[in-house]
Amino acid sequence: MKEGELSDVLRDFKSYTSRAVRNVLQNKEVPESRREWLLWMFERAGKKNKRNNGYQFWQQHNYPIELSTNEMIDQRLDYVHNNPVEAGFVDKVEDWVWSSARQYAGESGDIQLT
Secondary structure, three states, X not given: OOOOHHHHHHXXXXXXXXXHHHHHHHOOXXXXXXXXXXXXXXXXXXXXXXXXXXXXXXXXXXXXXXXXXXXXXXXXXXXXXXXXXXXXXXXXXXXXXXXXHHHHOOOOOOOOOO
C-alpha cells in the first residue's frame, strides 16, 4: 500500500460509520432504549473538540499501525475491548454486547469469531 492510503481508508471508514450510527440513532422508528443518552454522549464528545461542529463518535486522530506480531494483536484487542469500559458504558468488557470480548470470556454474543 502506498504511503497515506491506509490513513485515507481509515478516515473514510470513520466518517461513514459515524454518520450511519448517528442516522440510526436519530431515526425514532428504530427501537433503541439508550437513544437520547447515546446522542448526548456523542454530542458532548463533539463539543470538547473544536475541530467538530456536532457529534463525535470516533477519536480524532488517524494513526494506523500494522499489527505484525501476536503480542501486538493481543495488546490492540485488549485496548478495543476496554474502550466501552473506559467510556463508562459498561463495568466489564464482556458486558458490551457488540464486542467479541463476550466470546473471549466464554459467553455467547452477537459477534461471531471465526
